[in-house]
Amino acid sequence: MKTICFYFQIHQPFRLKRYRFFDIGCGHYYYDDFQNEEIIRRIAERCYIPANRLFLEMIKESGGRFKAALSISGTALEQMEVYTPEVLDGIMELVKTGNIEFLSETYAHSLASLGNEDEFKKQVQLHKEKVYALFGVEPKVFRNTELIYSDEISDIVYDLGYHGMLTEGAKHVLGWKSPNYLYTSASKPGLKLLLKNDRFSEDLSMRFNNYSWSEYPLTADKYMSWIASTPEEEQVINLFMNYDVLGSFHPAESGIFDFFRALPRFAAEKGIGFSLPSDAFKKLKPVDAISVPFPMSWVDEEKDCSSWLGNVLQQEAFEKINGISNRVHLIQDGRIQQDWLYLQSSDHFYYMNTKHPGEKGFSPYDNPYEAFNNYMNVLSDFIFRVEAEYPTSIEDEELNSLLTTINNQNEKIEALEKEIQKLKKRTTKKETVYK
Amino acid sequence: MKALMYGWEFPPHILGGLGTASFGLTRGMALQPDMDITFVIPKPWGDEDQSFLKIVGACNVPTVWRDVHWDYVKSRVGRYMDPQKYYDYRDHIYADFNYLHVNDLGCVEFSGRYPDNLLEEINNYSIVAGVIARTGYFDIIHAHDWLTYPAGIHSKKVSGKPLVIHVHATDYDRSRGKVNPEVYGIEKNGMDYADHIITVSNLTRQTVIEKYHQHPSKVTTVHNAVEPLSPEILAIPDRRGVKDKIITFLGRITMQKGPEYFVEAAAKVLSKAPHARFVMAGSGDKMNDMIRLAASRNISDRFHFTGFMKGKQVYEVFKASDVYVMPSVSEPFGISPLEAMQCGVPSIISKQSGCAEILDYAVKVDYWDIEAMADAMYSIITYPAMHNFLQEEGKKEVDNIKWEYAGQKVRRIYDQLINR
Numbered sequence: 001m002k003t004i005c006f007y008f009q010i011h012q013p014f015r016l017k018r019y020r021f022f023d024i025g026c027g028h029y030y031y032d033d034f035q036n037e038e039i040i041r042r043i044a045e046r047c048y049i050p051a052n053r054l055f056l057e058m059i060k061e062s063g064g065r066f067k068a069a070l071s072i073s074g075t076a077l078e079q080m081e082v083y084t085p086e087v088l089d090g091i092m093e094l095v096k097t098g099n100i101e102f103l104s105e106t107y108a109h110s111l112a113s114l115g116n117e118d119e120f121k122k123q124v125q126l127h128k129e130k131v132y133a134l135f136g137v138e139p140k141v142f143r144n145t146e147l148i149y150s151d152e153i154s155d156i157v158y159d160l161g162y163h164g165m166l167t168e169g170a171k172h173v174l175g176w177k178s179p180n181y182l183y184t185s186a187s188k189p190g191l192k193l194l195l196k197n198d199r200f201s202e203d204l205s206m207r208f209n210n211y212s213w214s215e216y217p218l219t220a221d222k223y224m225s226w227i228a229s230t231p232e233e234e235q236v237i238n239l240f241m242n243y244d245v246l247g248s249f250h251p252a253e254s255g256i257f258d259f260f261r262a263l264p265r266f267a268a269e270k271g272i273g274f275s276l277p278s279d280a281f282k283k284l285k286p287v288d289a290i291s292v293p294f295p296m297s298w299v300d301e302e303k304d305c306s307s308w309l310g311n312v313l314q315q316e317a318f319e320k321i322n323g324i325s326n327r328v329h330l331i332q333d334g335r336i337q338q339d340w341l342y343l344q345s346s347d348h349f350y351y352m353n354t355k356h357p358g359e360k361g362f363s364p365y366d367n368p369y370e371a372f373n374n375y376m377n378v379l380s381d382f383i384f385r386v387e388a389e390y391p392t393s394i395e396d397e398e399l400n401s402l403l404t405t406i407n408n409q410n411e412k413i414e415a416l417e418k419e420i421q422k423l424k425k426r427t428t429k430k431e432t433v434y435k
Numbered sequence: 436m437k438a439l440m441y442g443w444e445f446p447p448h449i450l451g452g453l454g455t456a457s458f459g460l461t462r463g464m465a466l467q468p469d470m471d472i473t474f475v476i477p478k479p480w481g482d483e484d485q486s487f488l489k490i491v492g493a494c495n496v497p498t499v500w501r502d503v504h505w506d507y508v509k510s511r512v513g514r515y516m517d518p519q520k521y522y523d524y525r526d527h528i529y530a531d532f533n534y535l536h537v538n539d540l541g542c543v544e545f546s547g548r549y550p551d552n553l554l555e556e557i558n559n560y561s562i563v564a565g566v567i568a569r570t571g572y573f574d575i576i577h578a579h580d581w582l583t584y585p586a587g588i589h590s591k592k593v594s595g596k597p598l599v600i601h602v603h604a605t606d607y608d609r610s611r612g613k614v615n616p617e618v619y620g621i622e623k624n625g626m627d628y629a630d631h632i633i634t635v636s637n638l639t640r641q642t643v644i645e646k647y648h649q650h651p652s653k654v655t656t657v658h659n660a661v662e663p664l665s666p667e668i669l670a671i672p673d674r675r676g677v678k679d680k681i682i683t684f685l686g687r688i689t690m691q692k693g694p695e696y697f698v699e700a701a702a703k704v705l706s707k708a709p710h711a712r713f714v715m716a717g718s719g720d721k722m723n724d725m726i727r728l729a730a731s732r733n734i735s736d737r738f739h740f741t742g743f744m745k746g747k748q749v750y751e752v753f754k755a756s757d758v759y760v761m762p763s764v765s766e767p768f769g770i771s772p773l774e775a776m777q778c779g780v781p782s783i784i785s786k787q788s789g790c791a792e793i794l795d796y797a798v799k800v801d802y803w804d805i806e807a808m809a810d811a812m813y814s815i816i817t818y819p820a821m822h823n824f825l826q827e828e829g830k831k832e833v834d835n836i837k838w839e840y841a842g843q844k845v846r847r848i849y850d851q852l853i854n855r
Contacts, residue, residue, distance in 0.1 A: 024739075316735050317730075372726060
């Protein structure tokens with residue numbers, strides 16, 4: 001029996017306010033609260049809340065056959081806690097049905113996997129803790145920011161204890177192979193991979209509302225018959241997309257909600273089921289290993305990482321923020337740690353991309369250069385604060401040893417005090433002996 | 436002595452140095468008791484300081500006859516000039532300009548900026564100049580920069596009065612030698628028709644003589660000067676939030692200003708002095724290239740871009756700076772280092788800028804010599820003696836460069852022409 005594996009991504013970054021050169025060293029608050037609140041409230045109203053409701057209904061109506069995986073970044077979770085707690089309640093209800101699985105990812109939806117291994121591990125752990133604290137579940141399957149994947153990343157993910165991961169089924173990697181099977185990583189055969197079916201995913205995420213598309217309008221009936229007509233041996237169709245597809249990318253008027261509502265019924269007619277990623281990893285057998293020497297992602301035609309690290313501006317910014325990583329890891333201060341996470345969100349780098357000149361996309365800035373200037377000003381102030389804590393004149397190793405000394409000083413003092421007492425006792429004993 | 440001046444911008448709404456220079460010069464000349472200046476600009480905003488001259492907006496001068504009521508005219512142009520003058524001008528319309536795009540008052544609209552259809556606007560400006568020149572009485576015509584040369588020539592032909600043109604910049608400066616033939620044509624024509632040419636520096640004088648083939652006896656240099664700073668500006672505090680030394684570039688970020696040399700020198704300084712920070716204030720067509728250049732030199736965390744600065748913001752930047760650098764490849768004059776020095780900021784200027792001719796207490800380097808530029812930046816931010824010396828002596832020096840003296844020089848040229 002064929003099965004569909006749905007996965008939805010939810011992410012919101014903390015967008016930066018206009019931070020001028022003159023603000024460096026004066027103000028240390030970097031975020032545009034008004035904009036962040038406005039955006040998440042709007043999307044919650046149009047997408048998250050109705051979509052949560054829809055999924056709950058679908059699960060109930062289908063008698064528990066409908067299943068889907070969700071991945072929510074830590075920054076999005078934080079914003080929901082503050083601005084739209086009702087969304088979290090809705091998700092909690094979904095989690096209770098047992099038909100929703102949470103995936104693991106980096107806390108800040110960051111690019112740490114591409115250049116900062118330590119930070120990557122830290123953020124995965126942080127995200128895990130956050131999800132557990134909010135929903136009481138522990139994610140077992142990994143999904144990297146924007147499905148970024150390479151052999152190197154698979155090594156790290158496997159070492160973190162994951163046996164399953166979701167990623168893109170990029171043409172330049174798969175070649176003639178079909179994404180509709182289970183694969184394993186070439187470098188770590190223990191790590192199984194589900195690959196996104198590009199065509200079927202983008203039928204929903206990109207083309208659904210496109211009047212000039214030859215298949216417009218897309219109905220659940222037609223869509224399911226396409227999936228059913230894939231070769232018999234192909235067992236799993238991976239439909240990975242943003243949660244925003246429901247109601248935000250395609251407005252409710254486009255019929256996207258009704259389309260989804262009808263999916264389980266037509267799936268049942270055609271004998272197609274739904275699976276959670278962890279079930280798919282358990283049930284299916286991998287057919288082959290795939291090797292990805294250079295990182296790929298699910299963005300644009302190229303399916304690579306050029307949207308975030310393609311030009312000199314992005315590379316410079318990424319290099320500069322990673323340059324202080326060791327320092328920041330030594331600092332205990334909560335606000336610095338928080339800013340550190342928020343500044344790493346991949347979105348800040350995406351705003352600097354020059355791949356689509358003239359097109360604004362999701363960027364709150366007029367052009368990539370403005371995005372870069374603003375980010376660098378904020379980063380300069382952040383570096384300034386980090387340096388105030390630990391000046392650059394001290395080498396990393398030296399600082400490390402100093403900190404260990406400070407952290408261990410209590411134990412050391414205790415040990416020394418004991419020794420003093422011991423010696424004192426001994427001298428008093430000796431004195432008594434002499435007397 | 437009545438002078439009819441043509442200009443393109445006037446403070447407070449300025450786009451470049453031309454407006455500042457026009458303002459300073461006219462104010463300096465107005466100190467002469469018998470001087471009466473009418474200053475024509477394409478589009479006044481109504482908040483110009485008219486205490487020492489009369490501003491006429493070309494966009495309020497009719498070129499097509501319209502029957503309009505006094506009260507209506509008053510409501511429309513009253514903010515800018517006496518309504519009676521509208522009727523005076525209307526009586527001197529000299530041809531049928533109905534083919535022009537005019538508004539309900541019969542006036543041509545101007546943007547007052549540097550739009551894409553600049554040549555068309557220049558042409559319209561000269562048509563309006565014909566009306567103005569036929570209307571009032573004046574002894575001399577004075578045209579500032581190439582945009583107004585056609586208007587000056589037209590006025591001279593109509594009135595027969597001597598024409599002085601004031602060269603604030605030539606296209607050779609703006610384009611690093613690759614001149615636009617149309618602009619060159621307008622400039623050359625203006626110079627050929629002029630009775631006398633005033634240049635803002637000897638550097639520009641040489642360009643005018645060599646590249647535009649003017650006779651040296653017809654060309655005189657009158658260096659620009661600076662307005663003394665108001666107490667309000669002097670009181671602006673240093674708002675910088677960091678203790679680092681700040682080195683500033685301020686101006687349009689265009690090829691003419693040599694911004695890339697500043698970035699390269701910054702990279703050199705930062706390798707030796709990590710406590711320096713660089714600010715590039717202003718905007719221009721090379722800004723994005725400069726952001727990329729700084730990024731590829733890996734100095735973006737210490738190299739900041741502020742975007743366009745105007746009015747008081749300029750002085751806020753100066754007050755927060757330790758060094759001001761103007762690496763212009765070709766600068767006819769360059770008022771900004773003088774302003775920086777007024778604020779007590781030591782300046783590094785390129786030898787290829789006109790103000791280098793009158794400044795002794797500023798560091799002068801070749802614009803292409805980034806080693807020397809970096810060296811000068813480093814020593815000013817590292818050795819307090821150097822900084823203090825340039826700060827004090829520089830301030831003394833610029834405080835003696837006054838528009839009043841420049842105005843007197845211009846007046847002597849006027850007198851010669853009239854009594855010829």
